[in-house]
Amino acid sequence: MNNQSYEQIINSIDTRKPAPENEPFRQYYFIERARRKLAEISGKAGRPLTFNVVTFGCQMNARDSEKLRGILEEIGYRKVETEDADLVLYNTCTVRENANTRVYGRLGKLHSYKKKNPHMMIGLCGCMMQEDHVVTKLKESYRFVNLIFGTHNIYKAAELISEALDHPDRMIIDIRQSSDRMVEQLPVDRKYPFKSGVNIMYGCNNFCSYCIVPYVRGREKSREPIEIIQEIEGLVADGVREVMLLGQNVNSYGKTLENPVSFARLLEQVVQIDGLDRVRFMTSHPKDLSDELIEVMAKYPKICRHLHLPLQSGSTKILKDMNRRYTKESYLALVDRIRAAIPDISLTTDIIVGYPGETEDDFLETLDVVEKVRYDSAFTFIYSRRSGTPAASMEDQIPEDVVKDRFDRLLALVQKTGREQTSRFTGQDKDVLVEQINEQDESLVTGRMDNNIVVHFPGDGSLIGQIVTVHLDECHGFYYMGHRIETV
Numbered sequence: 001m002n003n004q005s006y007e008q009i010i011n012s013i014d015t016r017k018p019a020p021e022n023e024p025f026r027q028y029y030f031i032e033r034a035r036r037k038l039a040e041i042s043g044k045a046g047r048p049l050t051f052n053v054v055t056f057g058c059q060m061n062a063r064d065s066e067k068l069r070g071i072l073e074e075i076g077y078r079k080v081e082t083e084d085a086d087l088v089l090y091n092t093c094t095v096r097e098n099a100n101t102r103v104y105g106r107l108g109k110l111h112s113y114k115k116k117n118p119h120m121m122i123g124l125c126g127c128m129m130q131e132d133h134v135v136t137k138l139k140e141s142y143r144f145v146n147l148i149f150g151t152h153n154i155y156k157a158a159e160l161i162s163e164a165l166d167h168p169d170r171m172i173i174d175i176r177q178s179s180d181r182m183v184e185q186l187p188v189d190r191k192y193p194f195k196s197g198v199n200i201m202y203g204c205n206n207f208c209s210y211c212i213v214p215y216v217r218g219r220e221k222s223r224e225p226i227e228i229i230q231e232i233e234g235l236v237a238d239g240v241r242e243v244m245l246l247g248q249n250v251n252s253y254g255k256t257l258e259n260p261v262s263f264a265r266l267l268e269q270v271v272q273i274d275g276l277d278r279v280r281f282m283t284s285h286p287k288d289l290s291d292e293l294i295e296v297m298a299k300y301p302k303i304c305r306h307l308h309l310p311l312q313s314g315s316t317k318i319l320k321d322m323n324r325r326y327t328k329e330s331y332l333a334l335v336d337r338i339r340a341a342i343p344d345i346s347l348t349t350d351i352i353v354g355y356p357g358e359t360e361d362d363f364l365e366t367l368d369v370v371e372k373v374r375y376d377s378a379f380t381f382i383y384s385r386r387s388g389t390p391a392a393s394m395e396d397q398i399p400e401d402v403v404k405d406r407f408d409r410l411l412a413l414v415q416k417t418g419r420e421q422t423s424r425f426t427g428q429d430k431d432v433l434v435e436q437i438n439e440q441d442e443s444l445v446t447g448r449m450d451n452n453i454v455v456h457f458p459g460d461g462s463l464i465g466q467i468v469t470v471h472l473d474e475c476h477g478f479y480y481m482g483h484r485i486e487t488v
């Protein structure tokens with residue numbers, strides 16, 4: 001369904017009747033109710049009311065923000081880019097401590113805006129809100145926050161915002177411990193008209209010992225293939241050419257469905273969709289990456305030549321402690337199988353340094369894997385202690401100066417190998433999906449190849465959303481400069 005169809009359903013709702021119990025109709029009802037209340041407030045204020053949703057986390061968090069924006073626009077709020085707005089919603093992340101601290105830091109600034117704007121409301125949602133100590137702290141020291149909800153009831157945003165609009169003097173808190181259902185079919189405001197994320201599953205069952213995600217996102221749940229296909233067909237009808245299938249571990253997709261389906265089979269169905277040019281996915285856990293998936297990727301050119309394959313550590317001992325369930329050797333063997341089947345594939349990764357008990361030798365194993373695999377790029381993280389995870393209570397936490405030194409050495413290596421690896425396409429012609437006008441130079445446009453590498457080349461805004469062939473003239477580290485070649 002596109003946003004016009006929601007508009008028709010919502011316009012026909014009678015808010016004098018009680019709210020329906022079944023979803024998503026209950027939320028359509030509250031969109032209409034909030035819309036009336038907002039119109040009343042806006043009438044008194046003599047101006048339209050504005051909103052800003054800020055994303056702090058990963059692609060899944062970003063996709064949730066698109067859903068929240070869709071609902072807020074449907075309610076009648078106008079989207080603005082500043083946090084000096086009438087409703088500011090922070091969609092939080094807590095995967096590392098710094099994501100968490102940033103939120104508290106920025107709340108002070110929001111409070112100063114709120115003191116000057118009698119209509120302003122502040123909402124907090126997302127992963128950080130699933131932690132008890134966070135909500136306790138907010139209740140004690142951040143009373144100016146109007147609304148707090150978590151990851152399991154994000155679909156209820158319209159209902160909660162309606163309640164907050166009715167009671168601007170209260171702090172409304174709704175946190176659930178698990179998801180009772182997956183509610184889709186709600187309005188979405190996509191960042192790009194031509195590409196979109198699509199959730200294929202929620203939650204995570206892996207419990208890597210350092211990671212808080214399973215605690216704040218709950219157990220793994222897959223959506224039915226038919227629902228995913230219908231959603232993508234709807235997106236394609238609405239102008240989308242590229243989708244990114246999203247899940248914490250897409251390789252275990254479908255295992256818990258009543259009629260189990262493998263991720264590879266789902267991909268095969270997705271590539272059949274007419275009008276869809278590119279399919280990406282994220283994230284692949286190495287332990288579950290099947291030969292069937294490698295085969296399917298090799299077979300269908302619509303599947304992007306890119307795999308994000310988080311390594312975390314190159315030491316088999318640390319991997320065992322992390323509960324990753326693969327070894328250095330099995331990871332390297334997997335990379336060999338992938339490269340044998342898809343030689344031009346780009347591999348990217350995530351690496352953690354300073355996991356409790358990591359010795360210099362363990363760290364050297366990580367450097368060794370980076371040398372051997374030659375990633376196109378890598379996200380490198382300093383281990384962050386997350387309360388409630390098994391690793392947080394382990395002895396042998398690594399001193400800060402040692403971690404910092406290892407981090408710098410790792411970063412230097414991934415940058416060096418990344419540059420060398422990325423430049424291997426110089427002189428080739430590649431298809432590029434144009435995303436935007438270049439931010440520094442208006443005579444250029446910026447797009448991505450299917451392996452996710454960025455390319456800048458001369459062009460204008462009319463190319464945005466198109467796939468064009470570009471000659472790659474020069475590699476500058478992690479991106480290319482090129483020029484368009486006409487194809488007939």
Ligand code: SAH
Nearest residue numbers: 210211248283310350351352381382383384
């Ligand atoms: N589901 C994905 C990862 C999601 S979190 C996967 O399994 O690969 C994204 C990345 O954050 C992880 O890959 C890991 O490298 C990093 N990360 C997670 N918890 C962390 C922690 N406690 N400290 C530092 N980095 C962490």
Ligand code: SF4
Nearest residue numbers: 204206207208211213
């Ligand atoms: Fe975290 Fe591991 Fe789940 Fe990824 S697979 S979200 S790292 S627990």
Ligand code: F3S
Nearest residue numbers: 057058093094095127
């Ligand atoms: Fe952060 Fe939650 Fe994603 S903790 S990384 S926003 S799943």
